[in-house]
Amino acid sequence: MDAVVPLRRIADLPAPPGLPLMGNAHQIHLPEFHQNLEGWQSRFGDFYRVRVWGREFVVVADPQVVTEALRDRPGTFQRTDRMTSIAEELHFGGLFASNGDKWRRQRTMVMAAFDPGHVKRYFPALAQVAQRLAKRFARAGALGEPVPVQQDLMRFTVDVIAGLAFGADIDTLGNEQDPIQQHMDQIFPMVARRLLAPVPYWRWFKLPRDRRLDAHLQALDAAVAGFIAAARERLQADPALRASPSNLIEAMLAAREQPGNALTDQDVAANVVTMLLAGEDTTANTLSWMLWLLCRDAGALRRAGEEVRAALGDERVPTCYEQMEHLPFVEACAHETMRLKPVAPLLPQQAARDTVLAGVAIPKGTMCIFLMRPGATDARYFEAPESFRPERWLGAEAGPGKRVAMPFGAGPRICPGRYLALLEIKVAMATVLGSFELEAVESATPEATREHLAFTMAPTPLRMRLRPRD
Numbered sequence: 001m002d003a004v005v006p007l008r009r010i011a012d013l014p015a016p017p018g019l020p021l022m023g024n025a026h027q028i029h030l031p032e033f034h035q036n037l038e039g040w041q042s043r044f045g046d047f048y049r050v051r052v053w054g055r056e057f058v059v060v061a062d063p064q065v066v067t068e069a070l071r072d073r074p075g076t077f078q079r080t081d082r083m084t085s086i087a088e089e090l091h092f093g094g095l096f097a098s099n100g101d102k103w104r105r106q107r108t109m110v111m112a113a114f115d116p117g118h119v120k121r122y123f124p125a126l127a128q129v130a131q132r133l134a135k136r137f138a139r140a141g142a143l144g145e146p147v148p149v150q151q152d153l154m155r156f157t158v159d160v161i162a163g164l165a166f167g168a169d170i171d172t173l174g175n176e177q178d179p180i181q182q183h184m185d186q187i188f189p190m191v192a193r194r195l196l197a198p199v200p201y202w203r204w205f206k207l208p209r210d211r212r213l214d215a216h217l218q219a220l221d222a223a224v225a226g227f228i229a230a231a232r233e234r235l236q237a238d239p240a241l242r243a244s245p246s247n248l249i250e251a252m253l254a255a256r257e258q259p260g261n262a263l264t265d266q267d268v269a270a271n272v273v274t275m276l277l278a279g280e281d282t283t284a285n286t287l288s289w290m291l292w293l294l295c296r297d298a299g300a301l302r303r304a305g306e307e308v309r310a311a312l313g314d315e316r317v318p319t320c321y322e323q324m325e326h327l328p329f330v331e332a333c334a335h336e337t338m339r340l341k342p343v344a345p346l347l348p349q350q351a352a353r354d355t356v357l358a359g360v361a362i363p364k365g366t367m368c369i370f371l372m373r374p375g376a377t378d379a380r381y382f383e384a385p386e387s388f389r390p391e392r393w394l395g396a397e398a399g400p401g402k403r404v405a406m407p408f409g410a411g412p413r414i415c416p417g418r419y420l421a422l423l424e425i426k427v428a429m430a431t432v433l434g435s436f437e438l439e440a441v442e443s444a445t446p447e448a449t450r451e452h453l454a455f456t457m458a459p460t461p462l463r464m465r466l467r468p469r470d
């Protein structure tokens with residue numbers, strides 16, 4: 001008979017030494033929180049605990065255990081209570097922050113809106129947004145000015161999502177006075193700050209930064225109300241859209257009208273904000289990291305440029321979906337970028353019931369943080385794991401590592417925007433490499449490029465120098 005191995009308790013896990021009351025809070029620097037945790041992982045292994053003020057977190061880095069837990073949703077793991085309540089306060093309590101039945105109801109609608117067929121049909125509008133991006137870059141190139149990479153790419157991603165999910169052509173690329181952008185720039189860092197705050201003080205008193213945030217939230221609400229009103233008008237003008245809505249906002253409004261439907265007006269608005277937040281920084285920062293990495297690898301940059309020019313033929317910017325099917329190396333560069341620079345390096349989850357992870361008893365309510373990068377940069381799964389080698393993602397070479405790098409998460413809550421994101425990445429890269437010679441992508445400040453975590457992991461501000469292709 002096999003001996004029964006007793007379960008370990010969380011208290012038995014190794015932990016970095018902390019201080020009374022504060023725990024490890026004094027060792028954590030919020031913009032580098034992911035690196036703090038990765039540093040402890042290399043000292044304490046794939047399973048350890050940290051304490052931040054009164055709250056204890058179990059940190060898990062083993063990719064097999066992480067995958068198992070992520071698949072075990074929504075039953076065993078779910079978004080944390082803190083995430084759900086903060087998201088509601090910041091008006092994005094939609095799909096990303098919901099749990100249980102509320103999550104399930106919304107997931108089906110969002111999946112339909114972002115399914116590959118729908119994304120493919122949206123291509124002509126996406127190509128038009130890419131042309132605006134090219135114009136914006138060309139203006140900077142002609143003036144000899146550096147391009148502020150992240151800001152411009154965020155305009156690109158916001159315009160794409162507004163078109164695809166809300167049927168709105170907002171053109172933040174062409175419009176310098178772009179309020180949506182400014183509001184979201186303020187909201188993101190506050191999400192990260194509030195998630196780790198020792199106490200939710202803002203519920204009792206507001207600091208100047210909390211009052212500024214409220215003003216940005218109000219202004220964003222007004223923009224969201226505009227998207228919803230326009231979609232309602234379309235549904236009224238064309239009732240057939242109720243049966244076959246052309247985008248997410250129409251689908252949600254049509255569902256809302258069904259008798260007995262549990263979606264509220266607030267849910268619709270929260271999902272509009274969710275899509276803007278979930279799709280903007282993630283894709284723009286992945287693209288920024290990709291440009292930065294390519295600029296440091298002349299061979300890969302040359303190969304990506306040749307592939308783009310062959311796929312585009314006589315064109316300088318993408319004009320049809322089929323061109324994007326001829327960019328396997330560019331797509332491999334995207335996967336390799338997300339392996340080395342995952343914009344979501346941490347996935348916090350909470351146990352929805354008592355469970356066991358790798359022999360450790362995890363009681364209901366336990367907060368876990370899943371680290372996504374250690375597995376993706378482990379020599380057991382990837383040869384020369386620290387090197388940027390896009391070709392490892394091509395054909396048979398891809399190997400078992402493919403399942404270990406999980407930049408879009410895993411299981412039932414895997415990112416529904418992943419097809420769109422990969423297509424956007426290819427379109428943006430084809431736009432840059434088809435029209436321009438990339439001269440430099442470098443830090444826009446005197447300090448070297450660093451990873452900066454503010455909900456997503458961005459490079460510190462970058463600037464890009466481009467020259468129009470002859």
Ligand code: HEM
Pocket residue numbers: 070095096097107110161274275276278279280282283286338343344347407408409410411412413414415416417418420421
């Ligand atoms: C390179 C770009 C992107 C990356 C790396 C990324 C990554 C992620 C990750 C790691 C998650 C959490 C998955 C999990 O819990 O297992 C997620 C969820 C989500 N993403 Fe993305 N994402 C990207 C682009 C997008 C885009 C373009 C959209 C569409 C607007 C989007 C919408 C969402 C939504 C709505 C969720 C919540 C899903 C749920 O909880 O059921 N993402 N994404």
